Amino acid sequence: MGFFLETLLGGLMTGMLYSLVALGFVLIFKASGVFNFAQGAMVLLAALAMARFSEWFPQWLGFDNKLLGNVLAFVAALAMMVVVAWLVEKLVLGKLVNQEGITLLMATLGIAYFMDGAGQTLFGSDIYKIDVGLPKDPLFLFDKVFEGGVLVNKEDLYAAAIAATLVALLSLFFQKTATGRALRAVADDHQAAQSIGIPLNRIWVIVWSVAGFVALVAGIIWGSKLGVQFSLSLVALKALPVVILGGLTSVPGAIIGGLIIGMGEKLSEVYIGSQIGGGIEIWFGYVLVLFVLLVRPQGLFGEKIIDRV
Amino acid sequence: MLYRENGQFKTSYQADQQVFPIAQDRIGIWLLVAFAAIGVPLLADEYLFRAILIPFLILSLAALGLNILVGYCGQISLGTGAFMAVGAYAAYNFMVRIDGMPVLAALLLGGVCATVVGVLFGIPSLRIKGLYLAVATLAAQFFVDWAFLRIKWFTNNSSSGSVSVANLNVFGIPIDTPQAKYLFCLGFLVVFALAAKNLVRSHIGREWMAIRDMDVAASVIGIRPVYAKLSAFAVSSFIVGVAGALWGFVHLGSWEPAAFSIDRSFQLLFMIIIGGLGSIMGSFFGAAFIVMLPVFLNQVLPLLGGMVGVNIDTATIAHTELMIFGALIVFFLIVEPHGLARLWSIGKEKLRLWPFPH
Numbered sequence: 285m286g287f288f289l290e291t292l293l294g295g296l297m298t299g300m301l302y303s304l305v306a307l308g309f310v311l312i313f314k315a316s317g318v319f320n321f322a323q324g325a326m327v328l329l330a331a332l333a334m335a336r337f338s339e340w341f342p343q344w345l346g347f348d349n350k351l352l353g354n355v356l357a358f359v360a361a362l363a364m365m366v367v368v369a370w371l372v373e374k375l376v377l378g379k380l381v382n383q384e385g386i387t388l389l390m391a392t393l394g395i396a397y398f399m400d401g402a403g404q405t406l407f408g409s410d411i412y413k414i415d416v417g418l419p420k421d422p423l424f425l426f427d428k429v430f431e432g433g434v435l436v437n438k439e440d441l442y443a444a445a446i447a448a449t450l451v452a453l454l455s456l457f458f459q460k461t462a463t464g465r466a467l468r469a470v471a472d473d474h475q476a477a478q479s480i481g482i483p484l485n486r487i488w489v490i491v492w493s494v495a496g497f498v499a500l501v502a503g504i505i506w507g508s509k510l511g512v513q514f515s516l517s518l519v520a521l522k523a524l525p526v527v528i529l530g531g532l533t534s535v536p537g538a539i540i541g542g543l544i545i546g547m548g549e550k551l552s553e554v555y556i557g558s559q560i561g562g563g564i565e566i567w568f569g570y571v572l573v574l575f576v577l578l579v580r581p582q583g584l585f586g587e588k589i590i591d592r593v
Numbered sequence: 594m595l596y597r598e599n600g601q602f603k604t605s606y607q608a609d610q611q612v613f614p615i616a617q618d619r620i621g622i623w624l625l626v627a628f629a630a631i632g633v634p635l636l637a638d639e640y641l642f643r644a645i646l647i648p649f650l651i652l653s654l655a656a657l658g659l660n661i662l663v664g665y666c667g668q669i670s671l672g673t674g675a676f677m678a679v680g681a682y683a684a685y686n687f688m689v690r691i692d693g694m695p696v697l698a699a700l701l702l703g704g705v706c707a708t709v710v711g712v713l714f715g716i717p718s719l720r721i722k723g724l725y726l727a728v729a730t731l732a733a734q735f736f737v738d739w740a741f742l743r744i745k746w747f748t749n750n751s752s753s754g755s756v757s758v759a760n761l762n763v764f765g766i767p768i769d770t771p772q773a774k775y776l777f778c779l780g781f782l783v784v785f786a787l788a789a790k791n792l793v794r795s796h797i798g799r800e801w802m803a804i805r806d807m808d809v810a811a812s813v814i815g816i817r818p819v820y821a822k823l824s825a826f827a828v829s830s831f832i833v834g835v836a837g838a839l840w841g842f843v844h845l846g847s848w849e850p851a852a853f854s855i856d857r858s859f860q861l862l863f864m865i866i867i868g869g870l871g872s873i874m875g876s877f878f879g880a881a882f883i884v885m886l887p888v889f890l891n892q893v894l895p896l897l898g899g900m901v902g903v904n905i906d907t908a909t910i911a912h913t914e915l916m917i918f919g920a921l922i923v924f925f926l927i928v929e930p931h932g933l934a935r936l937w938s939i940g941k942e943k944l945r946l947w948p949f950p951h
Binding site for chain 1: 663669717720721722724727728729735736738739743808855859862863866870908909912913914915916917918919920921922923927930
């Protein structure tokens with residue numbers, strides 16, 4: 285029982301991290317109908333910037349304070365992501381208005397290649413550390429209930445808390461602010477939004493910036509867990525089934541999808557994987573999604589797809 | 594002046610419906626095939642065969658198969674690499690497990706196995722559409738990658754899933770020199786391209802296109818979506834499977850599942866999008882572009898660096914390659930979203946009217 289709970293909790297934490305990346309996908313898809321394959325590359329780029337800036341700023345400015353360095357690096361990385369968002373809108377998406385979904389998808393793949401190359405050229409391609417002071421020591425829960433208790437990584441707990449806060453903030457932003465209302469209006473209907481005076485281009489820059497911010501947070505958490513390296517951009521592939529499971533247009537869907545897949549992955553790896561050769565984590569999420577889609581083609585929380593002739 | 598169809602009157606239905614209705618096109622394509630079959634083997638050196646020509650032929654075959662599914666039937670697939678892998682490993686198993694199996698038969702049977710897997714993973718397409726389908730096909734990619742890595746039976750109990758074939762020969766002719774390999778692949782490509790071109794002109798091709806343009810409307814006028822979608826998956830996976838088998842047998846010789854990873858799927862999708870969706874010709878253009886671009890960049894970048902006096906190390910070259918590759922893809926999508934094939938046909942239209950503008 286203790287072991288089961290441990291696996292379950294571990295899965296839920298990982299799931300929370302998946303949904304952090306998945307959020308970026310959902311935000312951009314909601315606001316512009318673009319399925320952003322570059323989300324993984326954005327996570328890598330943001331994490332690289334964060335790692336290197338926090339290393340460089342103390343050297344350039346000649347101080348020795350980790351907190352100040354991290355804060356400065358965070359601000360600089362965030363500024364960079366905003367510039368990236370502006371460039372993407374200006375140079376790519378603005379020129380591809382009204383193209384088909386697949387063309388836009390391919391364009392974001394092109395952007396992903398470019399970001400991977402540019403990020404590693406600018407910031408180097410070794411493995412870098414991000415140290416924002418997340419505690420690494422393990423924590424034992426319920427040690428009164430079971431013998432030995434349940435082992436939880438404290439770092440994971442913090443990460444999950446940060447992710448939850450971020451989701452709450454984003455929901456508030458979407459529901460309560462004027463910009464959030466404009467974003468939802470654009471998501472509903474581009475033309476109608478434009479006709480009542482919402483500037484599409486600015487909205488796209490904002491939404492890509494927000495996605496950049498989410499990527500930065502995801503990059504910091506993943507990066508302090510695994511180290512910042514090229515393989516970080518592959519977390520996007522883990523987040524894809526999460527997005528699809530929850531539904532491409534649903535923020536809560538991304539969270540719940542992440543939890544389901546994170547949990548299912550770990551449990552199936554431990555209980556089924558050991559019998560059929562292991563390593564089934566790689567495809568479990570995708571196959572699960574395949575079966576869910578057969579029943580609900582729009583994902584669990586997506587808007588119902590209605591065909592009109 | 595030379596490219597005119599004036600005076601070429603069609604006197605039979607057969608003449609009216611041929612693949613290349615203009616005589617200059619027919620002559621051109623015969624010359625091209627003749628040059629590819631006779632001229633190229635005499636002129637090209639071994640590096641050219643290995644690095645460009647053979648990959649180009651095999652990947653254009655795979656792109657052709659994918660284009661049938663994505664370009665003609667409108668079902669986005671990100672699992673092409675998986676179907677190639679199935680073709681390659683199935684063909685390998687037929688070769689190893691059955692004594693005296695002819696190479697040709699093994700390759701085609703590999704294609705048949707890929708067809709079965711393709712149809713299986715195509716079944717969700719009956720309910721799932723668009724981007725959701727694209728992600729669902731990734732399930733095929735990851736599952737197949739895993740299966741060939743972990744299930745030892747498929748790889749004849751070799752460790753890490755790496756297998757190899759040697760001593761290929763077809764009807765007693767050994768396929769060991771680059772020239773022989775090239776001609777072997779060329780033969781496959783010509784036959785399949787001709788078959789595909791005729792297939793998409795037939796009633797089944799028209800069904801695919803109707804489904805692509807609007808599936809509800811197509812089913813209203815009496816096209817069975819199940820049959821049309823699954824047949825597109827079947828034909829596409831067969832061609833892709835044969836291409837995968839060729840990639841393993843002829844190009845690589847020995848391979849492991851990583852040769853058919855998700856990057857391969859993306860690469861093929863790039864080919865057909867840059868080349869032109871829904872165009873047989875486009876598959877060739879796209880394959881040529883994607884195969885040659887990295888080779889070209891690899892040669893040119895150090896030269897450029899040398900000119901401005903900067904010594905570029907290999908890591909920087911690799912990253913710059915990625916950047917230029919990404920930027921070019923975006924550039925092409927913006928300039929001509931319908932791909933190189935569209936540019937080609939615009940060029941031909943202009944040529945027919947030349948020197949007049951209209």
